[in-house]
Amino acid sequence: MSKILIVDDDPDIQEACRLVLEKEGFQVGCASNRAEGLRAVADVKPDLLILDVMMEEPDDGLTMARELRRQGFTEPIIMLTSVNAAMGLTIDRDDEMVPVDKFQSKPVEPATLVAQVNELLGL
Amino acid sequence: MLKIPESTTRDDIVAIVERHGADRTSLIPILQDVKTAEHEISDEAMQIVADLLGIHPVEVYSVATFYAFLHGATEGRYVVRLCGTLSCDFAGKTAVAEALRSALGIDFGATTDDGVFTLEWASCVGMCDQGPALLVNDRVFTRVTPEKVAEIVAQYRGKAADDARQDIVTARNELTYASIAAGAGLKAALALPRGDIVDTVSGAALKGRGGAGFPTGMKWNFCAAEKSEHKYIICNADEGEPGTFKDRVILRDFADLVFEGMTIGGRAIGASMGIVYLRAEYAYLRAHLNDVIHQRREAGLLGANIGGIEGFDFDIVVARGAGAYVCGEETALIESLEGFRGEPRNRPPFPAVAGFLNHPTVVNNVETLASVACIFAKGTDWFKGFGTDKSTGYKLFSISGDCEKPGVYEFPWGITIADLLKEVGGGGAKAVQIGGASGVCVPARDFARRLAFEDIPTGGSVMVIGPQRDLLDVAENFLEFFVEESCGQCTPCRLGNAQLLDGVELLKSGACSAAHLADLKALGATMQVAAKCGLGQTSPSAFLSIVGAFADDVTTRPQRA
8 A cells, every 4th residue: 555645734635635545545644844744754654745835934845845855755746736826936847946746736636636646656 | 399309419329229239128228328428318319219229208208207317307517416314414414415505506406507516315325334425426425524525526626536436434343254265155056956055045044134034045946946948136236225335345345255146046046147236326336346247257157157067157247226216126126127117016926937027037135145155155054053043144234323333244133232232332322223214213222122033124224313313303314215215106105105204294393183193103004004015015114113112202392383
């Protein structure tokens, strides 16, 4: 059973993702901020990370993704965020500054999220 | 009525436009050169410029009349601009103004009959520690006395007018910048991936030194993540806040650190062009800055493949402002660089997405960029060893007014006002104005408060107000400044400051009722939330803090007959 960690400060997003993903048979954990998320990655060793951007700081997710890659975390990351809509930005994934595997704007259809998770986990 | 220009004027203007390029972004440099050559920007000149740039003459008119250094009236060969800011007031500006009127035989706003001198007020020339100060064209004179006025006027009537020495001596304590080895920061930064550069700045918790205190790393982070073929990093050297002059010292003595910071920022966000927006009042620094840029190009620190990094091309140019306080606001600054009136933009979009020419842009203060170079030279732990948890590092303070040792001083964030005053001989002050005209007036009973983002944030201006001063004069000076400098775009700032100024006059004459004062306070509070930009929002702060903290003083004036 693959382990998925959700790092998002919005409890509704955490809960919704958990319901959708647990129904698909995944083991799901949650963290609410960058520091908690980094600890959880070290403890849980997830197979896939779903990462928000705007948490305690508006750019936390960007910084955390790079920090994880620096630490050698090679598992797939889905950046699930409304940062572009909220701040008028046009950010997308890129190897240097946004080192994630999928950049997905909120809101997301459950089926889309599940499909992305399955694709990244090779299921 | 269309006026037919004389051919000589047209030829001159064609040459100026060819030199700068027939592009909208060249409009202000073109008008500056026209003004220098012709001592005016005539209707004919505006029509010719408009024709050559392919824009409507009204657009040229709107820009030429917006900026203090461009306005259209004919000026003398020498424009004398006496600084009107509070510190120069304290130092004897009124007597100097009278001496200038007498020596030139004209009032402010006028030109001598022989066309040699024009006399004007300047909002602030950034010499607050050495007032009264004045500019004659681009040359600075400080500590001016009525006696010195006669010498200056005689000098410019005679042949010594070409003497370009600047009369600037700034007291300061030991600045960290002096201990930073040239190039160390850039070398360390260029050894890192772009993301690590951003994260280093974020890790140092560096906040913008211009006053707003926005986290520098976050600004860089969003801009770096944006996708665009063109990005820009702009150094905001439009240090127009009254009582602020630390950037002048940094640009003169530590320009290399500023350019290192810009280059590091350029690498981080993916910019290939940096622009220094230098305020018009600091035009005398331009040649020095260009010299330093030239030396850096020669040394391979600017240009193509910097640091041996394939594809890292970055260069810096210096653009000159034209005299508008509001251009210190980053979106107004960008408008000005694009050749428009310096009117703030609506946000979003933020400059990190759509800044200069609609490309992702970072605008950082001079001191912020110099601090970036220091952080990479000595490390984030070293930087965070100064200051407080929420205000890391050290800060340069511009200290002026009623103290023994005005100048530029470096202190760690978190210093109390009392400790700062001890260092500069400001004992006995009844108040200090923190943050310039847009800042707050702090009474002596609160001198235990700290200068830090979590207590009293500031861009570094500290004006010491001695016991002999009338705080309504202080409020009046600042409100006159805002009435003059409001860009006029939004009603709360344009009309609100004029209303507050009227209110100060009523308070001074003892004719302001308690009900009217309550209305003025409510108006100020409205301006703080309803003005369009940060400058308008902070413009009532000094008034509100003075009528709040010194209510017993300002509301008890005897009614004038």
